[in-house]
Amino acid sequence: MDLDNHIVYLALGSNLGDRLANLKQAIASLPPQMEVKDKSQVYETPPWGYTDQPAFLNQVLKGNTYLEPELLLKHLKRLEVALGRVPSFQNGPRLIDIDILFYDELVLDTPPLILPHPHLHERGFVLMPMMDIAPDLVHPVKKKSIRELIAFCDISGIREFVPTGSSTRRD
Numbered sequence: 001m002d003l004d005n006h007i008v009y010l011a012l013g014s015n016l017g018d019r020l021a022n023l024k025q026a027i028a029s030l031p032p033q034m035e036v037k038d039k040s041q042v043y044e045t046p047p048w049g050y051t052d053q054p055a056f057l058n059q060v061l062k063g064n065t066y067l068e069p070e071l072l073l074k075h076l077k078r079l080e081v082a083l084g085r086v087p088s089f090q091n092g093p094r095l096i097d098i099d100i101l102f103y104d105e106l107v108l109d110t111p112p113l114i115l116p117h118p119h120l121h122e123r124g125f126v127l128m129p130m131m132d133i134a135p136d137l138v139h140p141v142k143k144k145s146i147r148e149l150i151a152f153c154d155i156s157g158i159r160e161f162v163p164t165g166s167s168t169r170r171d
Contacts, residue, residue, distance in 0.1 A: 005064050005066065006066070006103060006104050007063075007064060007102075007103075008062070008065055008072065008100060008102065008104075009060060009061065009062050009063075009130070009134065010034075010060065010061045010063065010076070010101060011058065011059075011060050011098070011101050011120070011125075011126050012026055012058065012059045012060070012096070012098055013056045013058045013059075013099075014057050014094070015047065015053060015055060015057070015094065016054070016093050016095045017084075020042065020057060020161070022057075022084075022095055023057055025083055025096075026080075026083055026096050026098060029082070030061075030079075033065060033075050034064065034065040035063055035064045035065075036061050037063050038133045039059060039060075039062075039133070040059050040060040040128075040129030040132035040133050041129065041132050041161070042059045042160070043057070043058050043129055043160055043161055044056070044158070044159055044160075044161040045057075045058050045124070045125035045157065046157040048091060048123060048125060049090065049091025050089070050090075050091040056125065058125045058126070058129060059129055060101065060129035060130050060132070060133060062133050062134065069100070069106065069108060069115060070113055072100060073100060073112060076098045076100070079098065080096050080097065083096045084096070085097070099117055100117065101116060101120050102115065102116050102117075102137070103115050105140045106140075107140050107141055116140060121139060121144075121149045123153070124150070124153045124158050125158060127146060127149055127153050127155070128155055128158050130150075131146055
C-alpha cells in the first residue's frame with residue numbers, strides 16, 4: 001500500500017441549522033487533505049446519549065488522505081470550528097461533528113485518538129450509513145463485518161433522509 005495514501009472512513013453529523021447544508025459544506029471542505037471516494041445516503045436519526053435535542057442528519061464517507069491519524073484529527077477539529085461548531089457538552093447539539101471511524105486497519109489507543117472509533121459498533125447512526133458503502137468491512141478489533149455488527153445494534157427510528165420537496169422514490 002502507498003504509505004502516503006491511507007483509506008479512512010469518517011462519520012458526519014449535524015442537528016443545528018440547515019443540517020443538510022452543513023453536511024455538504026463539511027464534505028466540500030475536506031480536500032485537499034482528504035479526497036472523498038464514496039458517500040453513504042444521508043440518514044435522519046434520533047439523538048443518542050442526550051435525547052432532549054433535535055434529530056440528527058448522519059452520513060459516512062470513505063476517502064483517501066496523506067495525513068497521519070493525529071494530524072487528520074487536528075485537521076477535522078479545526079474544520080469543525082471553521083464551519084461554525086461551538087463547544088458544547090458531550091453528545092449535545094452541534095452544527096457539525098466529524099469523527100474518524102477507521103484509518104486503514106489501524107488499531108490505536110492514544111490520549112487524543114482511539115481507532116477504530118471506540119463506540120461505532122454500538123451506534124446505529126454510524127452502522128446504517130456504513131452499510132451503504134462498506135457492509136463487508138471487518139472491524140479490526142471486533143473481527144466482525146459491518147453487516148454482522150449492525151445485527152446487534154438498535155436501528156429503530158433511523159430512516160433515509162428525503163429533503164422536503166424531493167421525491168421519496170429512488171431511481
